[in-house]
Amino acid sequence: MVEDPVATIVRLLRKNMRVVKDDGSLADVHVSREWLNxxxxxxxxxxxxxGLEESQEQILEISAKTRRRLNILKVNVWTADKPDQTTSGLAMREKLRxxxxxxxxxNRNKPNVTVYDFYSTAQASDTHKAYYAKASTELTPQDNGWSELADDDYAKIWYSDDTRCSSVASGNGEYALMLFRFKMESEKQTIKQAVLAFEGYGVSPxxxxxxxxxxxxxxxxWQNSQTSDATIEDSTVTVSLGSDLTDYVDDDGFLWxxxxxxxxxxxxxxxxxxxxxxxCRVTVNGVTYCDVVSYRDLDxxxxxxxxFGTEFTVKTWLFEKVEVT
Structure with a gap:
């Protein structure tokens, strides 16, 4: 199953855009499918x-099995003047453009790759979540023994910056545990690979x-166990999921x-x-290239x-093998 190129570019922009207003605060920008609201x-x-303007099928060899699907998208930026705004609508349009x-x-060579992390996450989030516990056995994600991180602790895992959140176990035979929930924004049938990573260290007598x-x-x-070195310095351990990935994404779109x-x-x-x-680094089966062709202002x-508006023409493509039945 191939992901809709519009969905891929919407997610790419929503995840990566950071617009700073004149007062130093981050702009609140709504990214969606067409149209202007x-x-x-x-x-x-x-x-x-x-929005999708046009899609072309390009046959790349004589048997017509190898094809390139070329999509032409329209990406539009819209702003307006509002009372009490710190940045004018025209200036905001220029920043967004x-x-x-x-x-x-x-991101032209990897539009189908998304990194999910806990940047800007707090307890109010209904997508990604993080928990801690202490137990003598591994707890399931639904176990009542988990406690959610406080907002201050969430902030400690926003970045890889040596500011750490800790889970501590003091009872005899108890392990210190942490649980991370990642919300997938793609249909699980379109996900080609997921690489989950934990950076930190563990200590025990x-x-x-x-x-x-x-x-x-x-x-x-719990499966796909990976263990770090016995060190008291940060190390990163990853788990890669591929062909059987749909077994790990639950019905609500969560990876644990x-x-x-x-x-x-x-x-x-x-x-x-x-x-x-x-x-959690996710690669979807979809467009593998995108770039700006042109843009123009459309006020x-x-x-x-x-x-105030700007319209971008963006090209994307993906390669496919089409078998004859």
């Missing part, structure tokens, strides 16, 4: 819409290190990553798991307030 401009600093230009060009596993929602067990100390507490000395960063001056 003037109601959004009342509540957001700007709107970016993506440059940011759309930057994001598409810089019986030996240092940590282990990571991924929850197989199809059979209800477990991290635990390699050894438990002895009741006198704590076992502790320290997390610097956690992420709407026949309405009040004026709507």
């Amino acid at each position: 003037r109601e959004f401009l009342k509540n957001y600093d700007g709107q970016v819409t993506v 440059e940011e759309v230009h930057r994001v598409i060009r810089q 019986f030996g240092n290190g940590f282990t990571v596993k991924v929850w197989n929602s199809n059979v209800g067990v 990553l477990l991290a635990e100390t390699a050894n438990p507490s002895d009741g006198s000395t704590d076992a502790a798991l320290h997390c610097d960063y956690a992420s 709407k001056v026949d309405v009040k307030p004026f709507i």
Whole structure:
């Protein structure tokens, strides 16, 4: 199953755009499929819409099995003047125009790759979540023994910056555990690969290190165990999922990553798991290239307030093998 190129570019822009207003705060930009919604401009600093203009099938060899699907997309930027705004609608349009230009060009060779992490996540999030626990056995994602991170602890895992969130176990035989929930924005049938990563370290009186596993929602067990070196310095351990990935994405679109100390507490000395960063890198089966062809300003001056717009023409493509039945 191939992901809709419009969905791919919408996600690319939404995940990567960072627009700073004149007062230093981040702009609130709504990114969606077509079309312009003037109601959004009342509540957001700007709107970016993506739509498909044309798709072409290009046959690359004589048997017609190898093909390139070339898509032409229209990416539109929309802003307007509003009362009490710190950045004018015209200036905001210019900022958004440059940011759309930057994001598409810089990610032209990997538009189908998305990194999910906990940047800007807090307890109010209904997508990604992180939890901690202490237990003598591995807990399922639905176990009541998990406690969600506080907002201050979420901020410690926003970046890989040596600011760590910790889970501590003090009871005899207890392991320190952490659980990470990643929300997939793509249909699980379109996901080609997912690489889950935990960066940090674990300590215990019986030996240092940590282990990571991924929850197989199809059979209800933790699988794909990977263990770090016995060090007290940050290391990154990854788990890669491929052909059987749909077994790990649950019906709500979540992937679950477990991290635990390699050894438990002895009741006198704590076992502790320290997390610097956690992420999930997802590659979908879809467009593998995108770039800006051209752009032009399209202001709407026949309405009040004026709507400032820029229209980008963006090309994307993917290669396919089409078998004859």
